[in-house]
Amino acid sequence: xxEYPGLRRRGFLAAASGVGALALVGCGGGSxxxxxxxxxxxxxxxxxxxxxxxxxxxxxxASETLDPHLANLFADVARAKALFDKxxxxxxxxxAQPRLASGWEPxxxxxxxxxxxxxxxxxxxxxxxxxxxxxxxxxIADPEKAFRAKASLEPIDLKASRAVDERTVEFVLKRxxxxxxxxxxxxxxxxxxxGTSDADFDKKPVGSGPFRFVSFAxxxxxxxxxxxxxxxxxxxxxxxxxxxxxxxxxxxxALLGGQVEYAHELNPTTARAHEGKxxxxxxxxxxxxxxxxxxxxxxxxxxxxxxxxxFFLIADRQELIDxxxxxxxxxxxxxxxxxxxxxxxxxxxxxxxxxxxxSLLKKAGAEKLKVTLDTxxxxxxFTEAAGIFRDQAAKAGVTVDVKMGSKDSYWADILDSGTLCxxxxxxxxxxxxxxxxxxxxxxxNATKWHHKDFDALYxxxxxxxxxxxxxxxxxxxxxxxxxxxxxxxxxxxxWIIGTGRTVxxxxxxxxxxxxxxxxFDKVWLA
Amino acid sequence: MNGLGSWAxxxxxxxxxxxxxxxVLVFALTEALPGDAAVALAGDQPxxxxxxxxxxxxxxxxxxxxxxxxxxxxxxxxxxxxxxTSGRPVSSYIxxxxxxxxxxxxxxxxxLVPVGVGLGVLAARYEGRFVDRLVSSVTLxxxxxxxxxxxxxxxxxFALRLDWLPPTAVGYGTDLLGHPAALVxxxxxxxxxxxxxxxRLVRAGMVDALASPYVAQARRYGIPGARVRxxxxxxxxxxxxxxxxxxxxxxLLCGVIVVxxxxxxxxxxxxxxxxxxxxxxxxxxxLAVVFGVITVVLNLGADLVAHRFSPRAEVAA
Numbered sequence: 001x002x003e004y005p006g007l008r009r010r011g012f013l014a015a016a017s018g019v020g021a022l023a024l025v026g027c028g029g030g031s032x033x034x035x036x037x038x039x040x041x042x043x044x045x046x047x048x049x050x051x052x053x054x055x056x057x058x059x060x061x062a063s064e065t066l067d068p069h070l071a072n073l074f075a076d077v078a079r080a081k082a083l084f085d086k087x088x089x090x091x092x093x094x095x096a097q098p099r100l101a102s103g104w105e106p107x108x109x110x111x112x113x114x115x116x117x118x119x120x121x122x123x124x125x126x127x128x129x130x131x132x133x134x135x136x137x138x139x140i141a142d143p144e145k146a147f148r149a150k151a152s153l154e155p156i157d158l159k160a161s162r163a164v165d166e167r168t169v170e171f172v173l174k175r176x177x178x179x180x181x182x183x184x185x186x187x188x189x190x191x192x193x194x195g196t197s198d199a200d201f202d203k204k205p206v207g208s209g210p211f212r213f214v215s216f217a218x219x220x221x222x223x224x225x226x227x228x229x230x231x232x233x234x235x236x237x238x239x240x241x242x243x244x245x246x247x248x249x250x251x252x253x254a255l256l257g258g259q260v261e262y263a264h265e266l267n268p269t270t271a272r273a274h275e276g277k278x279x280x281x282x283x284x285x286x287x288x289x290x291x292x293x294x295x296x297x298x299x300x301x302x303x304x305x306x307x308x309x310x311f312f313l314i315a316d317r318q319e320l321i322d323x324x325x326x327x328x329x330x331x332x333x334x335x336x337x338x339x340x341x342x343x344x345x346x347x348x349x350x351x352x353x354x355x356x357x358x359s360l361l362k363k364a365g366a367e368k369l370k371v372t373l374d375t376x377x378x379x380x381x382f383t384e385a386a387g388i389f390r391d392q393a394a395k396a397g398v399t400v401d402v403k404m405g406s407k408d409s410y411w412a413d414i415l416d417s418g419t420l421c422x423x424x425x426x427x428x429x430x431x432x433x434x435x436x437x438x439x440x441x442x443x444x445n446a447t448k449w450h451h452k453d454f455d456a457l458y459x460x461x462x463x464x465x466x467x468x469x470x471x472x473x474x475x476x477x478x479x480x481x482x483x484x485x486x487x488x489x490x491x492x493x494x495w496i497i498g499t500g501r502t503v504x505x506x507x508x509x510x511x512x513x514x515x516x517x518x519x520f521d522k523v524w525l526a
Numbered sequence: 527m528n529g530l531g532s533w534a535x536x537x538x539x540x541x542x543x544x545x546x547x548x549x550v551l552v553f554a555l556t557e558a559l560p561g562d563a564a565v566a567l568a569g570d571q572p573x574x575x576x577x578x579x580x581x582x583x584x585x586x587x588x589x590x591x592x593x594x595x596x597x598x599x600x601x602x603x604x605x606x607x608x609x610x611t612s613g614r615p616v617s618s619y620i621x622x623x624x625x626x627x628x629x630x631x632x633x634x635x636x637x638l639v640p641v642g643v644g645l646g647v648l649a650a651r652y653e654g655r656f657v658d659r660l661v662s663s664v665t666l667x668x669x670x671x672x673x674x675x676x677x678x679x680x681x682x683x684f685a686l687r688l689d690w691l692p693p694t695a696v697g698y699g700t701d702l703l704g705h706p707a708a709l710v711x712x713x714x715x716x717x718x719x720x721x722x723x724x725x726r727l728v729r730a731g732m733v734d735a736l737a738s739p740y741v742a743q744a745r746r747y748g749i750p751g752a753r754v755r756x757x758x759x760x761x762x763x764x765x766x767x768x769x770x771x772x773x774x775x776x777x778l779l780c781g782v783i784v785v786x787x788x789x790x791x792x793x794x795x796x797x798x799x800x801x802x803x804x805x806x807x808x809x810x811x812x813l814a815v816v817f818g819v820i821t822v823v824l825n826l827g828a829d830l831v832a833h834r835f836s837p838r839a840e841v842a843a
Contacts, residue, residue, distance in 0.1 A: 054697060061800030062619050063612035146579040148571070220792050221697055243697045245790040249678060250694050256686050257693035408803065409561025412572035443573035
């Protein structure tokens with residue numbers, strides 16, 4: 001029996017110690033063109049059926065489970081994705097795409113959503129019904145447990161929600177939520193059959209996903225076989241095996257030695273060493289990890305927006321990318337979600353301007369400013385970024401004192417204490433980023449961004465039915481953050497994946513955390 | 527012989543006390559680490575309400591001494607408790623992971639003794655000559671290379687360049703004996719440093735013993751050289767070597783952690799690394815007991831061997 005909520009240490013986004021270091025730009029020169037255009041000829045050709053693909057991920061060791069609601073690590077999500085489905089999932093631009101839900105329709109007030117299910121069956125032959133959906137969501141929202149998707153499902157009033165018929169669910173929400181489909185796509189919001197007990201997941205998990213369960217040894221290997229009856233078309237592969245190798249060097253070696261065909265999360269240096277050599281293929285997923293410094297806007301010196309702007313101007317973003325991300329990555333513009341739906345891409349790119357930074361500091365009476373920058377080895381590139389920024393700040397007359405914190409409690413430590421810290425985040429919709437981190441009552445508001453009018457704008461966006469109007473509201477919010485927010489977003493790191501030369505159909509544009517990332521039902525072995 | 531029996535019993539009791547002390551120390555140190563399992567589990571979603579919920583679900587809100595007492599009571603019934611992160615019994619973690627580690631350590635020790643002793647004897651026999659200088663400088667050189675670097679080097683040369691051996695044991699799980707080729711490189715890495723220290727120790731002991739009056743006396747009686755070396759000199763050289771060997775095993779456990787990570791072998795080292803990172807205290811405690819008992823038993827064995835080979839030298843204990 002699963003007595004505890006088995007949330008595991010490295011959070012989903014923190015899962016990869018290599019993350020921060022991943023990135024690209026430069027080297028690839030236009031390698032973000034269409035899938036298939038990458039080095040070595042990529043994905044063209046007719047899919048071939050058959051074969052077993054072995055994929056190596058960093059994992060959680062002996063405490064791994066197949067419970068999709070506990071999915072917390074990349075390996076967990078990849079396995080959950082193979083066995084289970086969500087109602088919706090994130091497209092390449094982080095907008096919600098229908099999956100098990102064939103469509104959704106809100107009422108005029110945006111607080112009641114009718115979700116219709118497509119015709120799909122679980123691996124045991126039973127159809128996926130509205131009751132299964134409600135059961136799954138109630139399990140996630142269980143107040144006794146701490147499943148990761150619980151917070152995302154918070155807008156739903158599950159007591160009032162009901163099954164209209166076999167394939168229609170009516171969700172009653174606590175407040176208008178125009179971006180409700182994002183909730184359906186939330187991390188870990190997988191649909192399991194009604195009545196599934198905790199013990200079932202380890203022994204014989206039943207989902208509606210593209211692969212059926214064959215075997216599972218926690219921390220070692222999981223083997224799944226093709227589900228011929230999959231609603232989205234049967235996978236090309238006969239079998240997929242997930243193996244766990246926590247060391248990056250072990251994953252690379254296994255890939256080079258032909259022991260696996262897919263290695264998740266490689267370092268930029270590894271990628272550079274093997275890119276274009278023909279031995280393995282390197283796939284870089286852009287815009288996967290936002291890299292930032294977080295300033296606490298409620299305390300000195302960052303309670304003065306001129307100081308925040310000065311800091312925006314101190315950063316030489318390309319230098320940070322070259323140094324902290326090994327030369328690979330794209331520069332950020334102090335906003336989360338480059339390339340995602342609603343991203344304000346019309347704002348001018350922020351450049352280093354030390355003179356203006358100095359004069360702003362002078363105006364704010366903060367000359368000879370001294371600040372402590374909290375960092376930790378919790379993500380690759382963090383300590384390097386801190387060191388580089390210290391040197392950049394020195395040129396503007398600001399003394400940055402870099403303080404190393406504990407790796408395991410870093411994220412909890414920086415939440416309320418300190419004034420400036422290294423920060424990063426995986427991909428999520430811009431709306432989720434705002435609701436989780438930038439509202440007065442957000443639970444992980446690391447920049448202490450508390451503005452009633454900003455909260456009101458968010459509510460306005462959520463009650464705006466017209467998409468264009470909603471985009472305009474999100475645009476206003478982002479302009480505000482760009483001008484005086486607390487996140488100095490200096491870059492976006494890319495996720496690097498290595499595959500064997502025979503592996504085809506690996507999506508090259510999907511940021512980590514989206515539907516097409518770590519997805520094996522569309523992959524084939526040539 | 528009765529004296530030896532009570533001496534062994536005293537040693538065992540001392541060992542038991544040491545094991546308890548190790549466990550309490552591990553518990554105290556884990557408690558003193560910043561953050562607890564709940565914080566570590568929450569990762570980069572440190573929502574305070576969620577941390578509180580996890581803490582409550584894991585019983586971490588109870589005082590430390592109560593948790594330690596509960597755990598110690600369970601231990602008396604051979605119950606190692608359950609993992610904080612998965613809820614599975616700790617004993618299953620240990621029993622699953624014990625096989626691969628034992629296999630690695632066993633193979634290493636089985637090869638370590640003949641190779642280490644052989645090289646030591648060889649070097650001592652040709653003291654000061656080319657063979658001795660070769661063995662001494664090679665062992666010193668290899669000893670200076672950290673396991674991780676040595677492992678990467680071996681993998682690059684023998685697995686990736688020459689393609690003779692598999693680079694990792696990924697996907698083989700605990701069935702390592704079914705894939706013996708995957709064991710070659712890990713065992714070589716594990717052997718590398720202990721072989722060096724052991725052979726140097728044996729060489730030194732042998733050189734001393736061969737120069738001793740009783741060996742000279744044996745030679746004067748016309749006993750053949752090989753017999754002098756192996757029956758007279760070697761046992762004296764073995765006493766310190768046996769104790770070193772026991773100490774090597776502690777050290778071997780550290781080496782195993784590196785090797786397991788590098789070659790993806792799901793043994794105790796891997797479990798320990800994950801458990802520490804997750805603040806999975808019951809698992810760490812369970813492993814501390816296992817490691818403590820192993821160390822105590824091995825040291826006892828080593829002292830017995832030393833006692834047997836060289837009774838007069840036995841003063842410690």
